[in-house]
Amino acid sequence: MRTGLPLDDTSGPPSPEGLADALAPGPSSPAEGQYGRRPERRRRQWWLVGLLAVWGPGLVVMLADTDAGSLVTAAQSGARWGYRMVLPQLLLVPVLYAVQEMTVRLGIHTGKGHGALIRERFGPGWAYLSVGTLFLSATGALVTEFAAVAGVGEMVGLPKSLTVTVATVLLVGVAMTGSYRRVERVGLLVGLAELALLPAALLAHPSAAALARGLSQVPIGSRSYLYLLGANVGAVIMPWMVFYQQGAVIDKGLGARAARGERLDTAVGAVLTQLVMVAMVVAVAATLGERHGGTDLGTVGQIAGALSPYIGPVASKLSIGFGMLGAALVAALVASLAGAWGLAEAFGWDHSLNGRPSRRTARFYVAYVLAHLVGASLVLASIDLVGLMVDVEVMNALLLPIVLGFLLALEAKALPVHQRMHGAYRVVVSGLCLLVMGFGAYMVPVLLSR
Numbered sequence: 001m002r003t004g005l006p007l008d009d010t011s012g013p014p015s016p017e018g019l020a021d022a023l024a025p026g027p028s029s030p031a032e033g034q035y036g037r038r039p040e041r042r043r044r045q046w047w048l049v050g051l052l053a054v055w056g057p058g059l060v061v062m063l064a065d066t067d068a069g070s071l072v073t074a075a076q077s078g079a080r081w082g083y084r085m086v087l088p089q090l091l092l093v094p095v096l097y098a099v100q101e102m103t104v105r106l107g108i109h110t111g112k113g114h115g116a117l118i119r120e121r122f123g124p125g126w127a128y129l130s131v132g133t134l135f136l137s138a139t140g141a142l143v144t145e146f147a148a149v150a151g152v153g154e155m156v157g158l159p160k161s162l163t164v165t166v167a168t169v170l171l172v173g174v175a176m177t178g179s180y181r182r183v184e185r186v187g188l189l190v191g192l193a194e195l196a197l198l199p200a201a202l203l204a205h206p207s208a209a210a211l212a213r214g215l216s217q218v219p220i221g222s223r224s225y226l227y228l229l230g231a232n233v234g235a236v237i238m239p240w241m242v243f244y245q246q247g248a249v250i251d252k253g254l255g256a257r258a259a260r261g262e263r264l265d266t267a268v269g270a271v272l273t274q275l276v277m278v279a280m281v282v283a284v285a286a287t288l289g290e291r292h293g294g295t296d297l298g299t300v301g302q303i304a305g306a307l308s309p310y311i312g313p314v315a316s317k318l319s320i321g322f323g324m325l326g327a328a329l330v331a332a333l334v335a336s337l338a339g340a341w342g343l344a345e346a347f348g349w350d351h352s353l354n355g356r357p358s359r360r361t362a363r364f365y366v367a368y369v370l371a372h373l374v375g376a377s378l379v380l381a382s383i384d385l386v387g388l389m390v391d392v393e394v395m396n397a398l399l400l401p402i403v404l405g406f407l408l409a410l411e412a413k414a415l416p417v418h419q420r421m422h423g424a425y426r427v428v429v430s431g432l433c434l435l436v437m438g439f440g441a442y443m444v445p446v447l448l449s450r
Contacts, residue, residue: 072148076231086278130342137335196321232277237403336368337368401438
């Protein structure tokens with residue numbers, strides 16, 4: 001009886017994602033086996049090449065997960081509660097992996113997007129409901145991403161009319177190139193700028209003793225703490241992530257041979273994104289949190305300014321500027337693509353990034369472009385953005401019962417029996433998802449009582 005992850009299906013003809021198997025050298029000759037390990041070394045090298053060939057969707061979606069709103073939420077958490085918000089970030093790593101791993105299997109083994117599967121299995125009405133949650137989440141994300149781009153620009157003296165316009169043109173142009181892999185590479189390139197936040201945590205000189213105390217203190221009796229905890233949960237598990245990664249593995253053409261590599265891609269991404277979140281919490285907790293706890297941080301400039309006296313003005317602007325800009329751009333790309341994919345799947349439109357815009361895919365690309373235009377217009381209109389980023393993450397937490405409910409149902413119904421979760425793994429993952437769904441439902445009265 002299987003008690004863990006579903007087994008990979010290795011049947012069928014060789015495929016590009018099976019590059020490691022296809023290119024690995026055959027059995028070594030007796031002489032090679034006697035005098036050296038060159039064939040074994042070559043096999044390991046080709047295995048690495050094959051692994052890197054399938055990586056991408058997991059890393060991109062996880063880098064996008066640490067979006068501008070998430071980073072502002074993490075900064076706010078560090079300012080108000082210090083190191084006491086570090087433990088929840090670490091505990092969310094397995095939850096994040098489990099959720100996205102299900103989307104990997106659904107995409108690879110059904111060849112259909114999330115919205116399309118909901119429409120097929122539960123009917124158009126439920127598909128429209130799922131896309132409605134996606135629309136709310138993606139729209140909120142785009143507004144916060146463009147607000148962060150504007151904030152980074154203003155921090156260095158550039159008007160938001162320039163920075164937001166340039167970002168919109170670049171993001172729209174990337175998707176028009178006719179290649180999913182090109183879009184993925186751009187997403188990885190800009191998303192890795194988030195790593196600039198890691199030195200900020202070290203430069204803040206966090207106290208090991210204070211960090212240890214914070215890890216042991218979780219004041220769940222405080223409504224203020226619960227509200228920010230809900231925001232952090234919503235900042236880690238977002239509806240548009242599910243739609244994006246499932247669509248991405250399809251557009252990349254990954255088949256059953258790529259399942260193991262894509263799971264590893266997702267696991268590495270889950271750890272990386274949470275390390276960035278922890279770095280932001282620690283950087284602010286070690287500086288502003290210890291000296292001026294309770295301070296509100298609602299903009300990029302405020303965060304950089306708050307860290308400046310402690311880590312230096314140049315280091316503060318570079319780490320916060322590059323980190324926020326990379327997070328905002330990759331998240332804007334992923335959220336808008338997820339929204340366009342979700343709409344296309346729910347309404348049955350043709351959609352793919354592998355091909356330039358045509359009459360056949362016009363509705364998909366129009367939805368993608370309109371998403372950017374709406375987000376950019378709201379930011380340029382100078383609407384009140386104070387607290388919006390944290391509120392968007394809380395909204396994501398409120399939507400989790402719907403999103404995770406559909407995901408668990410599809411995992412149990414749409415996948416072949418041998419690709420579903422089994423035994424202890426199924427119990428643990430289902431329990432984690434139900435726990436997060438229950439927390440999302442619990443956040444409703446907490447939000448209403450604010």
